[in-house]
Amino acid sequence: MKKATYAQLVGVAVAVTAPASANAAGFINGGFENGTASGWTETGGSRTSYNNTQLNPALITGASPRSAVIASSYVDPNLKGLLGSTVYSGAFGYRVEDTTSGGNASVVAQRVNNYTDASIFFAWKAVLEGAHGPDEAATMLITLTDLTTGLEVIRRQYNAAQGGSGIDPRFSYDSATNLFYTASWQIEQLTIGSSLAGHDFLLSVLGADCQPAGHTGYVYLDGFGNVTPPAAVPEPATWAMMLLGFGMMGGAIRYRRRSTTLAIA
Secondary structure (H helix, E strand, C coil): CCCCCHHHHHHCCCCCCCCCCCCCECCCCCCCCCCCCCCCEEEEEECCCCCCCCCCHHHCCECCCCCEEEECCCCCCCCHHHCCCCCCCCCEEEEECCCCCCCEEEEEEEEEEEECCCEEEEEEEEEEECCCCCCCCCEEEEEEEECCCCEEEEEEEEECCHHHCCCCCCCEEECCCCEEECCCCEEEEEECCCCCCCEEEEEEEEEECCCCCCCCEEEEEEEEECCCCCCCCCCHHHHHHHHHHHHHHHHHHHHHHHHHHHHHC
16 A cells, blocks of 8 residues: 555545544554654655745655664764763654755654544654754754644754754853753643544654755654653663762762761671
8 A cells, every 4th residue: 555645644534543542543553663754754855956934744745764663772973972872762763854964854654533632742852963053954843733724833943053053051061072962851742621622633743854964863752642652761971870879879878877887896
């Protein structure tokens, strides 16, 4: 069966199975846990004809060999351990666009219909190489759209313009690689109240190199579903703080034991 295009996902109601909810047309493979991108629409192509003000997922229509399902053992090849985990939870996640430059963009999208569960969640990280002005820099665009009303209910758009003008405090910067990146997973939530119940929704994630083609941009995605994503593996900095805390606790216990022994003596 021919896979739906992004345009078809937006404009045509797609019947889907409801593995996670009896009340809604639910998510298919929302966490990529079968090791594939089944349930998702994947597209890719050149973005060199489009500046960031023009760039949108509907323009990226070709087959995309540059995006990939990744395992929890996957280490970001540019930032290594500095980025931390590339899969939020479970065994698999997804990387939108490849990790090298080339003036390309990739999109992954999934639609859920007649949605009535309490919330929609997903998690993301991004890596954007700094260069150029805000309309040419490597960029990312994440949208959760209410297709019933045509309104974007969540929008995250950042670019890696020189000087960091296109990012916000959730991003860190590594001068050795000239990469802006989110060291922590960003958890998004849409609460479904009575005004949104029964609507159709589309999640779209776009990662793009810079328009002149010499700098990279990509996004990690995981945990698209109707329950809070389970706790992630702690980031390296978190592990360090935990280990330091355990060490201080151990030292305090040893000190108390020593003090008690001296008092008895």
